[in-house]
Amino acid sequence: MSRVLLIFLDGVGIGKEDPKFNPFFKYEFKLFTKYFSSVPSINNSTIKTGDAILFPTDACLGIEGLPQSGTGQTSIFCGINAPKKIGKHFGPYPYSTLIPFIEKKNIFQEFINKGKKVAFANAYPSVFFEYINSGRRRLSVTSLSCILSGVRLRNETDLRKGNAVSAEIDNKYWVKKLNYKIPVIKPQTAAKHLLNLASKNHFTLFEHFVTDHLGHGRNKGDLEERLRVLDEFLLYIFRNRKNNMHVFLCSDHGNIEDLSVKTHTYNKAITIVAGKNAGEISKRIKNISQIKKAILGIF
Numbered sequence: 001m002s003r004v005l006l007i008f009l010d011g012v013g014i015g016k017e018d019p020k021f022n023p024f025f026k027y028e029f030k031l032f033t034k035y036f037s038s039v040p041s042i043n044n045s046t047i048k049t050g051d052a053i054l055f056p057t058d059a060c061l062g063i064e065g066l067p068q069s070g071t072g073q074t075s076i077f078c079g080i081n082a083p084k085k086i087g088k089h090f091g092p093y094p095y096s097t098l099i100p101f102i103e104k105k106n107i108f109q110e111f112i113n114k115g116k117k118v119a120f121a122n123a124y125p126s127v128f129f130e131y132i133n134s135g136r137r138r139l140s141v142t143s144l145s146c147i148l149s150g151v152r153l154r155n156e157t158d159l160r161k162g163n164a165v166s167a168e169i170d171n172k173y174w175v176k177k178l179n180y181k182i183p184v185i186k187p188q189t190a191a192k193h194l195l196n197l198a199s200k201n202h203f204t205l206f207e208h209f210v211t212d213h214l215g216h217g218r219n220k221g222d223l224e225e226r227l228r229v230l231d232e233f234l235l236y237i238f239r240n241r242k243n244n245m246h247v248f249l250c251s252d253h254g255n256i257e258d259l260s261v262k263t264h265t266y267n268k269a270i271t272i273v274a275g276k277n278a279g280e281i282s283k284r285i286k287n288i289s290q291i292k293k294a295i296l297g298i299f
Contacts, residue, residue: 002298003245005198006107006205007237008076008142009230010069011212013254013267014056017041021260023214027224031234040270052238053278056268058287059253063089066264069212070094072252072288073141078105079292094141106145107203107292114299116202120146121194123154123164125178142207156180162193168210168226169233187229191236198245202299215255217262238274246275246298250291 017039019025024032024039032039036047036054045056059067061075063083068091074082078101083089086097094102103109111118120142137144146153158164159171160182166174169190174180198204208230214223234249241247254267269288273281284294 001202001244003198003201003242004203004295004298005194005237005241005245005247006203006295007234007247007249008073008205008207009211009249009251009270010207010209011215011253011255011264012251012270013059013257013265014040014042014045014270015254015257015265015267017043022257023223023227023259024257027227029227029231031231031238035235035238042267045268048279051276051278052272052274053282054270054272055282055285057250057271057285057291059251059269060266061287061289063087065089066266067253067269068092068264069252070141071098072269074098074102075287075289076250076252076291077107077141077145078102079107079289080105081287081289092140093138094144099144102141102145103148106141106149107205107295108145108151109149110292110296111203111299112149112151116299117200118151119197119201119204120151120153121165121197121204121206123156123159123166125156125174125180127178129153129155140207142205156182163197165190165194165197165206167208169208169229172229187231187233188236191233191240195237195240195242195245199242203295211251211256215257215259215262215264217259238272241274243276246273246278246281246295248273248291248295250288252288 015022047054061081068089070091070093071082086095108118154164249272251269254265
């Protein structure tokens with residue numbers, strides 16, 4: 001039975017070959033240099049290796065203005081041109097009139113409608129559950145999708161048992177910023193946890209927002225360390241996925257690939273497909289609103 005693991009990285013585009021402002025060239029990013037043999041750039045944006053392909057994907061969707069997370073993520077996870085629906089790019093949270101689309105068309109719901117097992121791998125701290133229990137719903141597209149579709153949101157207990165992954169991968173922010181008494185783990189350990197969870201479900205999603213925060217300069221001092229953690233995590237995932245598993249990696253817009261600005265960019269978003277017929281699957285994805293359909297097509 002096929003399995004799909006979708007890894008969403010916020011704010012990762014394909015930029016210029018510029019070590020000064022593109023951290024993927026400044027720091028050795030092994031997923032690119034060792035797995036794909038080269039770092040993607042505007043002039044080298046499609047790279048193939050084995051049964052995996054890395055390629056650029058349009059995030060502007062024909063609408064003027066910088067792509068934003070709310071509409072970008074709605075486009076990815078719901079398979080619609082969200083900025084076209086509302087006439088603009090909007091973020092970081094989804095525009096109110098997009099919520100009915102999120103409720104009916106989110107990718108979790110589509111799999112549930114087909115009788116498939118789904119999982120959202122991210123763990124949330126207790127303060128998040130206190131927030132949603134208060135009735136406030138200023139949520140990301142993914143967490144809102146889970147709530148609207150009855151998909152369980154994972155917590156500290158899941159994280160301790162290895163049945164979830166923290167958004168920063170290694171639990172460091174849970175320990176340093178939230179004062180949880182849990183171990184900081186190796187990124188490879190987190191990757192093992194994610195692969196194990198993905199092996200038990202037809203569709204599993206993990207999202208990583210740290211890349212966008214780094215691009216905006218919020219965690220500037222952690223940039224090299226956080227990229228290293230992400231790199232080791234992703235490299236383990238792609239090297240150790242099983243033959244019956246497709247791994248998709250995607251983003252909603254560019255940002256971190258150009259640190260000369262603190263805003264999002266117009267660069268094409270990065271997309272990776274690994275698994276059987278990856279090349280054919282990639283041909284179906286020209287913009288971010290087509291990712292969901294390509295994933296569902298595997299089943």
